[in-house]
Amino acid sequence: MTIRLHGFPGTRTNRVRWMLEELGVDYEFVLVEILKGAHKEAGYLERHPHGRVPYFEDGEVKLLESCAAVLHLADSHPEKKLAPALGTAERAAYYQWIVYSAATLDEPVIKTYFHTVIFPPERRKQEVVDEHRPTLQAACRVLDAALAGKSYLLGDAFSAADVAVGYALNLMDQAGAIQDAPHVAAYLARLRVRPAFKKVYG
Ligand SMILES: N[C@@H](CCC(=O)N[C@@H](CS)C(=O)NCC(=O)O)C(=O)O
Structure with missing residues (x-):
């Protein structure tokens, strides 16, 4: 399953990128040229109607929130132990x-x-x-x-x-x-x- 992170360096995109690098998983980075307004173009707005970065895809998982991507990644890689046990x-x-x-x-x-x-x-x-x-x-x-x-x-x-x-x-x-x-x-x-x-x- 391809993980795809759409975003722009220096933005909240870095929060997700940092998490991906901690896990050491493969991912594709799709540059959204926000300085040229690419995040407000129709194609991107179909994905992220708020016109913000990052936008995160992991197979059928599609996320609009950087922290949701961090939580999802921690849960998807329990072997890395980046999330404590449920209920504690x-x-x-x-x-x-x-x-x-x-x-x-x-x-x-x-x-x-x-x-x-x-x-x-x-x-x-x-x-x-x-x-x-x-x-x-x-x-x-x-x-x-x-x-x-x-x-x-x-x-x-x-x-x-x-x-x-x-x-x-x-x-x-x-x-x-x-x-x-x-x-x-x-x-x-x-x-x-x-x-x-x-x-x-x-
Ligand atoms: N709560 C969202 C906020 C996303 C957000 O506001 N991103 C900023 C960059 S850090 C953005 O895209 N700003 C461009 C705009 O609002 O036009 C998240 O954490 O992913």
Whole structure:
């Protein structure tokens, strides 16, 4: 079965790509030229009606959400042990962190990143950064407490939750928004030396 990841580098596509590289599975990467508006063209909108990336295919599985692809991949490769057993406290924490990455971190992180790093200075809006600062400061406190005394979010073992959250933390750090969070900083350094991370982020 061919796994096909449609997306664009630097976007949430990287979350899924990182997961695929952790698993070491074959996949086809289909570049969606979002800078040329390819994600808003009819052919792509048939697949992804919201006109966003990534779009993920694994046989009959078709997914519009980066975290859903991460969860699906972890479950499809139980031998890699990137998801804890069903019904355990670790599994509950795993769900929490993956949903937290998409529902709590992504938007404030990406808006802050765009308005501090990506946009040229004349397009940057300080009020956008200010609006999201309290959420990111709270995230630093939450994650720093969660990571105290642990190598990864679930303890000693790396899991798909680290891919989901690590994707957002990597951008958050580039935006200078990881502050007063030594455990988060050490954790991110640990993630960045992983071969799969290096393969995606070069
Ligand atoms: N919740 C979706 C969000 C996808 C999303 O918003 N992707 C952005 C890039 S990171 C996008 O395609 N933006 C282009 C647009 O909205 O026009 C996911 O996690 O996959």
